[in-house]
Amino acid sequence: MKKGLKALLVSLLALSLAACSTPAKDPAATPGGDAGKTEGDKIVIGVVVPSGDHGFTGESLAHAKAEAEAINASGQNIEVIVKDGLEASDQITSIENLLSSSNPDVIVLWPMEGEALRSAAQSVTDAGVKLVIYDRLIDGFTADTFVGDIMGDNVGIGTQMGNYLTTFYADDDAVNYLRFIGDASTVGVQRSQGMDDVIDPAKFVQMKETFVTNWSSETAQNQMEEWLAGASKDEIESLDLIVTHDDEIADGIMNALEAYTGGADLSNLKLVTSIGGRKETLDKFENTKLGVKLITYYFAPGMVREAIRLGIASAQGTDYTGATLTDGVYLIPTFAISNAGGDVKFDFEGYRGSDIFTERYSIFE
Structure with missing residues (x-):
């Protein structure tokens, strides 16, 4: 990423996180259901995602790392640790290591396979750590510290x-x-x-x-x-x-x-x-x-950033507005892009000129 753009993104993120840190009026209504850590304590967010060197998964991993880098440099006393792996077993190991050595407040999990990660997800909540599940559901998963699922509105x-x-x-x-x-x-x-x-x-x-x-x-x-x-x-x-x-x-x-x-x-x-x-x-x-x-x-690789932001809001006990809570699932909104006309948000040219497009491809700068 070019230094100028990187500095701008870090600065904007710091302002955004500072705005989000205002305590919610009703802590019980915030993700996770409590007021989070006391002021001055470092918030630790573990992020466990699939590996990839190309395509959607590869770009998602790059966005997760870019979001972590910007947050860690923002001066908000938040540490985001990203772990990736090729197999479900790698993700299980990453969760075990995070729990044993990093004292996380929240783990954000993008499971390779829902059922294969069920026991690992349960180990997170059994440890009293909040859990956010991104993109792929673990059917029927519930726990006191389960913040919720967040995904594109499929x-x-x-x-x-x-x-x-x-x-x-x-x-x-x-x-x-x-x-x-x-x-x-x-x-x-x-x-x-x-x-x-x-x-x-x-x-x-x-x-x-x-x-x-x-x-x-x-x-x-x-x-x-x-x-x-x-x-x-x-x-x-x-x-x-x-x-x-x-x-x-x-x-x-x-x-x-x-x-x-x-x-x-x-x-x-x-x-x-x-x-x-x-x-x-x-x-x-x-x-x-x-x-x-x-x-x-x-439905962009950068959506993984929203899962991390939900994790931070949960740890802080603040409101999260980046997705719509529907039937217990945070749904990231979508829109249509087409060169066929009709009722769409963007044609190709309009989409390329949008801020959404710029953020998505900022990882290639």
Whole structure:
């Protein structure tokens, strides 16, 4: 990060944290349910996230480290310790080490696998340490010191997507589509359910069982290539829509479509839906020679910063306003970005010029 930008971010963060440190009027209503540490005591936040050197996970780790660096340099007497690992077992070890050596007030956990981390999460709350779970739920987890889950609004994304599709294809009698998801976790289930609850199942017809990509662009590309190779000409030419759950999945699908030489006409395919707001994906859809457009819903690596901020608010006993508390879950709001028009917050140019885009890509400065 350039020194000037880094200094500015640190300064702004210090002001933000100072503003957030005002005690809430009703401590019982704050995350964690108490007034936090007394003034002068250092607040320690442990952050346990998956490892990654590229894509969403890699950028998320970079944002977590950048947030920790800025907070630790802010002069707010707060220490954020970030631990990452490739496997659930690595995360379990990180939690054990934090509890035994760092005396944390809060642990923010982004579990690799919910069930595999259940016992470790329980060990955090058994130790009287507050726990924030980010992105992936541990189903049914409760404890006195469990602050709550915080995640992107996956159901809301699916609902917005379904409503957009209903309007976009309003003049069509039938819409044939393929669906590509990341995995079968709560993330994929919620996104699919949100969409399915609002579209007309008699009109929107899924042509093949859902493809599970494991969040891999390469896997999605291979799956699309295999479908194109095995489908009839009529099936390919009847494809109206491709639904995906991630920008990198959409990139892989576009690679397959752009390389297709099988002879079927792809012009009936008008739209790919996605989730992310990734600049490389926007570039791909701007430069493609196919007529297909993109609508993607903001779900950025920088959202992990909000989980850390919730942890700090919980430790301080102050109000947290970065997400909307809905049915016990803090949901980070989303918005639509598209070059297909319609009811969206940003077109591509507007999104690139926004403060949200600037923060997301500040880690590359």
